[in-house]
Amino acid sequence: MARLTQLMLSEPLGARRSLVEAFALEILVIAMGVAGPYALKLLIDMLAGPSESRLYLFVTVMLFVGCWAGASILETARLSCTAKMVDALARHYTIRALAAALPEITAARDSRSGRVPGMLERLPYSLTLVVEGLIWRLGPVILQALASLVVIAGLIRPRYVLILALTLVGFLVATWLGARRHRVHAEATNAAASHVSRTIGDIVRNARRVVLNGALDRELLHTGAALGAKRHAAAGMYRSLTLMAALQFCVVGLGLVALLLLAALDVGQGRMSAGDFVLLQTYAFRLTVPLSSLGYILAQAGVAIANIRDVLTFSTVDAMETASKPHPTDRADLSVENVSFRYGEGMPGVAGISVHVPAGSFVAIVGPNGSGKSTLAQLLAGVLEHSSGRIAVGGIDIATIPWADRHRHILYAPQFIGLFNRSLRENILYPPANQAIGDVEELLHLWRFHEPGRPIDFEMELGEQGERLSGGQVQKLELARLAGVDVPVLILDESTSALDPRSEANAIAKLRGRAGEATTLIMITHRLATAQAADQVLFMEGGRLVGSGKHRELMDRHRSYRQLWLEERSAKLPDGQWPDQKRLS
Numbered sequence: 001m002a003r004l005t006q007l008m009l010s011e012p013l014g015a016r017r018s019l020v021e022a023f024a025l026e027i028l029v030i031a032m033g034v035a036g037p038y039a040l041k042l043l044i045d046m047l048a049g050p051s052e053s054r055l056y057l058f059v060t061v062m063l064f065v066g067c068w069a070g071a072s073i074l075e076t077a078r079l080s081c082t083a084k085m086v087d088a089l090a091r092h093y094t095i096r097a098l099a100a101a102l103p104e105i106t107a108a109r110d111s112r113s114g115r116v117p118g119m120l121e122r123l124p125y126s127l128t129l130v131v132e133g134l135i136w137r138l139g140p141v142i143l144q145a146l147a148s149l150v151v152i153a154g155l156i157r158p159r160y161v162l163i164l165a166l167t168l169v170g171f172l173v174a175t176w177l178g179a180r181r182h183r184v185h186a187e188a189t190n191a192a193a194s195h196v197s198r199t200i201g202d203i204v205r206n207a208r209r210v211v212l213n214g215a216l217d218r219e220l221l222h223t224g225a226a227l228g229a230k231r232h233a234a235a236g237m238y239r240s241l242t243l244m245a246a247l248q249f250c251v252v253g254l255g256l257v258a259l260l261l262l263a264a265l266d267v268g269q270g271r272m273s274a275g276d277f278v279l280l281q282t283y284a285f286r287l288t289v290p291l292s293s294l295g296y297i298l299a300q301a302g303v304a305i306a307n308i309r310d311v312l313t314f315s316t317v318d319a320m321e322t323a324s325k326p327h328p329t330d331r332a333d334l335s336v337e338n339v340s341f342r343y344g345e346g347m348p349g350v351a352g353i354s355v356h357v358p359a360g361s362f363v364a365i366v367g368p369n370g371s372g373k374s375t376l377a378q379l380l381a382g383v384l385e386h387s388s389g390r391i392a393v394g395g396i397d398i399a400t401i402p403w404a405d406r407h408r409h410i411l412y413a414p415q416f417i418g419l420f421n422r423s424l425r426e427n428i429l430y431p432p433a434n435q436a437i438g439d440v441e442e443l444l445h446l447w448r449f450h451e452p453g454r455p456i457d458f459e460m461e462l463g464e465q466g467e468r469l470s471g472g473q474v475q476k477l478e479l480a481r482l483a484g485v486d487v488p489v490l491i492l493d494e495s496t497s498a499l500d501p502r503s504e505a506n507a508i509a510k511l512r513g514r515a516g517e518a519t520t521l522i523m524i525t526h527r528l529a530t531a532q533a534a535d536q537v538l539f540m541e542g543g544r545l546v547g548s549g550k551h552r553e554l555m556d557r558h559r560s561y562r563q564l565w566l567e568e569r570s571a572k573l574p575d576g577q578w579p580d581q582k583r584l585s
């Protein structure tokens, strides 16, 4: 809450005006909350007294009703100021959290991609609850209590101030004790709510897999279990709240009993007027009404605070320093010295990799499934951080290049090409691609993106993950995009696996030929026939680089490489096509 308040007061957020307006409105509401009961006291005292004035009667009634109605109107007006502040806060945190979360998701390859949208979707609601429910409720309650105490001290006997003050302090202590317990339950409930968002998001994203495999019932059960866990966590939270409310209102109840009994005795003995008695009990109950709704707010706000805290942990990114931009025609060799990496304790990774890739060369990384090819490629591109050794591109240690700038030196195209649900034009010119749409069109025609004669509609929306394109078209789109990227080293992670050998050879020639053959092209492939054309083949097995050299050399030196080649040959279909080529046609 302290960080939120600090941010609301800061100049760059642009919410200061709304804050000042809201504060001014709140002061008026508090003033009316104190003045209204006072008008009632004056009215009652006049009625109990000897003289009566119609004008006085009218003015006090108008003041009492006016304060009550005015406070309600101003409180509603304040809601729009709160909405403006919440919008500004949500925009600030959403942008910062995304800026921090996207690189984290990329590097960690974990399930945060499902968690982050749920977390950010709940953020505006959480902020509204905290700003409206806590900042605007707790603060005014305390201010109103102080103002009431001052009025009571001026008009009535000081012992009532003492009783009310002690009651409030007791209430705050009970709240503090309960809130510590509540926080644990609120965090558990927030985690369970995140799990529900992630589970539902995951199932909806994989709708086809669920329905086509007849697994709908199973997934509904799975969702039910996640919802059940959330219900269980929420039940614990409500139990802790009930306990807290019992403690709080025992304290408040005792205070009110003492206050009202003493006041009744004072009225009976003529030490207090009926108006003062009404004033005292109105102030006391005006304070307890917002306090009693505080329990409900805390139930919601606890989860909201946990949600905001989650977002805040993401939002602490510093502005990234920008390194010098390599010139498009820069040549860069790649040197890897004894590099090791593990996904975690006892988990797979790669070990002791050393290799030198001269600038402008074509390298193929091959090896069986799970041998560590993608892991090595991501280490080379600095997507994953190696635990030991050194990787240098063009002589610069990759670890010293700011994360946001690594793609300018070495660009990694992942195995799973993610496309936006936007137009073909937007996807194909997606940064850092920098080329004329006419050049792309020419390339796509050459690569037979569509059957001959069919025009390319660049405004066509591609659907989620490019579902309106075939597997081969998705890869051709990505390769045509990469043909317009100025980068010294390009790594393709099986980006040509769905292409027929001719299209694949065309694409490799196009990418290699960029910038006067300056681009170093590294390609992960399962086709040893493609590797035959490479200047250097890196052969991976069990997370180790077991061989490197020309295809011919590896054939001579490595039995397992030869074995892989023979298996590929025997998998070739009788009509001379490769199995994946057959699938494509």
Ligand SMILES: Nc1ncnc2c1ncn2[C@@H]1O[C@H](COP(=O)(O)OP(=O)(O)OP(=O)(O)O)[C@@H](O)[C@H]1O
Pocket (backbone or CB within 6 Å): 108, 109, 110, 343, 347, 348, 349, 367, 368, 369, 370, 371, 372, 373, 374, 375, 376
């Ligand atoms: N994020 C991750 N967390 C934990 N283990 C991982 C992670 N990513 C990959 N692995 C494991 O690391 C090993 C190497 O994976 P990698 O993707 O590098 O293999 P690959 O040679 O590229 O495989 P393929 O040919 O199937 O694409 C595998 O056992 C894989 O399960």
